[in-house]
Amino acid sequence: MNIARRIEPVVAVIGLALIIGPAACSPRVRVDPIEVKPIHIVHDINIRVDKQLEDFFAFQDKSATPAAATTTQPATAQTASSSNTAGDPNGAQGAKP
């Protein structure tokens, strides 16, 4: 009876150790939850908004191209005018100061 009482806590401790032991020793790989950071969302919206604006104002590029062509024209016209100034009043002025 006394022996049984003495052994009882020892058995309990051994039992607990057997239960907890493997759990404590087994390797655990903790996987952090995937976090969508707000900065990525903002960046994504920026790209989408930029795309919307680019698409909407696409006509500006089309209309800007002929304007750019006309701004570069005088330079070529002037060089051409040095050889032939008949049809160009600016060229004629340049030829006869």
Place this chain on the structure above:
Amino acid sequence: MSMTTTTMTRRSFSATLLAAALLLASITAPAAAASREDELKERFKQRDGQLRSLKQAGTVGETYEGYVESVDQKAADKDAAKVVEEENTDRRELYDLIAKKEGTTREMVAERNAKRAFDRAKAGEYLKGADGKWKKKEAAAANK
């Protein structure tokens, strides 16, 4: 029995009607937004040449808030003021449309457009920074 059937028929009819109305709304709402966008685009197109001339003349400039403004408020003539007002009204509406579509705010869209306008600005055009001061865009910055 017939009363119950009539009630059920009425209920199913009203449910069908509601579903049809929702379906119609879901179809027509984006279409209406698209047509409004087309109208806006047309107005922007018509104003584009005039606005560009005003910008190149240094009368009007882009602001960091995504709108246009007269560089010299006192010296601005009525025509320039009208163009500025119309442009800003249409921009506000466009920003709202895009914001609704992309689930963001008008201010955010305006900010993105300001960045775009600043990048696209040609040398000699005036740009108003966050400090409220007008600065002339230099050739080196424009070529970048």
